[in-house]
Ligand SMILES: Nc1ncnc2c1ncn2[C@@H]1O[C@H](COP(=O)(O)OP(=O)(O)OP(=O)(O)O)[C@@H](O)[C@H]1O
């Protein structure tokens with residue numbers, strides 16, 4: 001064969017592609033019948049691309065059967081090669097080889113792999129020409145591979161066989177021995193040529209990365225690819241921009257200067273510009289500063305990680321991390337899979353202890369996916385290995401945006417409310433019992449009836465928070481997607497800090513004190529109902545419990561922004577259920593109870609005017625501090641999310657004037673919008689379905705809101721009507737009593 005012909009045969013034979021044989025037509029027939037349309041599958045998309053590409057030049061890989069690889073050449077002859085050995089690909093060696101025997105009896109080794117691993121092994125061929133071509137292709141962002149071959153004599157092949165056999169049968173260090181054998185076999189090659197394959201970015205990759213950066217997430221790219229290719233990809237996905245100054249920490253640089261000097265120079269450069277301003281460490285870039293992008297390769301990384309003789313490797317690592325902290329993006333190229341994991345670990349254990357997320361699609365990403373706090377696998381062309389080892393699997397990279405910025409945000413808010421609300425409602429529940437035992441000296445008797453004790457957490461107050469933790473959307477999905485910076489409001493565990501936790505606990509204690517002493521003073525002054533009956537201890541407990549159930553449920557109603565009919569059903573339903581249960585529990589003589597302590601207690605309590613007044617006043621007083629705090633904080637120090645909430649109501653408010661609002665493009669809103677628009681014309685007001693009561697309802701109830709009241713049609717009206725009714729009722733009762 002000529003070298004050129006050998007090159008094509010090498011591409012046809014040196015791969016792990018399988019031919020999919022469906023419809024009972026094997027590759028051969030299919031190729032002959034229907035103009036060569038075989039379906040190729042492989043875990044490496046590059047190989048599929050190469051085999052398909054070579055097909056266009058007239059060489060069709062047909063199949064591998066009984067250890068014979070068949071190819072159809074441009075003259076329509078079928079050539080058969082016996083596959084003798086396969087030296088499979090791995091990401092450390094970065095190359096693979098096959099040893100085949102032609103019909104004429106010639107034995108060839110075909111090897112293909114990364115330029116960095118092929119060039120040191122070739123001794124012949126147009127080396128310089130091909131090298132410069134490969135460089136040029138890589139700069140354009142193409143994935144390049146080099147192809148080389150070697151011919152074995154019979155004797156040479158026998159010794160190769162023996163070498164491989166020994167390595168394969170070794171009981172100890174088999175991996176190492178195999179690697180050594182491969183190293184010996186794949187040398188003194190003759191360079192045949194190089195290939196370049198375009199690796200297109202997935203759709204919206206650039207958009208996703210931009211959004212992640214705006215959200216304050218620092219993006220690092222870890223790849224096995226060549227530096228030039230990887231840098232071009234980073235430009236294409238806007239990780240590097242035109243004004244990004246690239247800093248290189250590569251083997252080439254380290255060969256010129258020592259590692260120590262390179263690190264020193266780089267840290268001097270990055271610190272010079274950042275000056276006294278401290279960057280937000282691992283959580284993003286500031287726009288007003290010079291942007292730096294760091295490029296580091298695998299060899300340089302292993303030098304940094306290598307412990308020095310004096311045992312002071314920590315020094316280099318720290319300096320490296322210091323440089324990374326001051327760069328807006330970091331690109332790690334020519335990384336072996338374990339190095340990817342090493343990097344993740346290094347960041348994870350750095351002094352800020354940032355939360356790491358690794359996302360990848362190939363088998364070489366598995367180790368870093370396992371190492372990171374959150375591992376995400378993309379199911380795609382490179383098989384399912386990454387997805388199978390991940391915490392979450394997604395079909396496309398672009399889904400990461402919605403997953404983190406929308407669902408991640410929602411679930412964080414939901415979970416944090418769930419956890420703290422649970423503490424809160426149980427503090428409210430338990431603390432009055434302590435007060436009761438302490439002040440009233442009833443060490444044996446509980447404050448609440450057994451049924452109330454049992455049902456408080458499992459039915460009276462369980463469903464509303466459950467629903468909240470599944471459905472709450474404090475801002476709309478569209479808004480979160482459009483404004484990635486809202487994610488910064490919840491970074492660094494903002495909603496589960498000690499400060500917030502202590503606030504909730506204090507709120508619980510305050511409410512408990514209000515319930516108990518409120519009821520206590522009420523009982524001190526009014527111990528007799530209108531018909532002359534005395535109030536007892538059980539009535540006292542029932543009163544406290546009623547206030548408790550209403551307060552904690554209404555507190556959640558006030559926190560809910562996203563109102564659907566299910567929320568209404570569950571929240572008002574829970575309260576209704578409590579009332580109906582209490583009426584039945586005390587209103588009927590239950591045959592299965594030996595004694596009935598609660599008989600007629602609830603009804604008796606409701607028949608007393610002061611009890612009604614007490615209940616309403618206590619609920620209002622216990623809800624008030626939280627409402628006031630929220631209203632004040634919203635007005636004085638609003639977070640970005642709160643500003644968006646306020647803004648979005650304004651948008652709806654003036655929608656008749658500014659109709660082209662982005663969210664109107666969303667079909668969800670579009671379907672509603674005509675009705676809404678006509679509504680807005682008549683009332684000059686726009687109602688939104690969600691964004692129920694973000695504590696601007698309450699100012700509007702009390703008449704001091706500067707936002708025109710335009711909250712959710714149903715929910716806000718319900719809440720407002722409810723509060724107004726309560727106020728009215730308490731006034732009436734107050735007058736009567
Ligand atoms: N099937 C293959 N045969 C020969 N060489 C390959 C093959 N696949 C990849 N290579 C070479 O080995 C290098 C490292 O591959 P590896 O799979 O570790 O990373 P990658 O695919 O380049 O990038 P990423 O880490 O983003 O998946 C590649 O850049 C390429 O040059």
Ligand SMILES: [Mg+2]
Nearest residue numbers: 224362364382
């Ligand atoms: Mg790969």
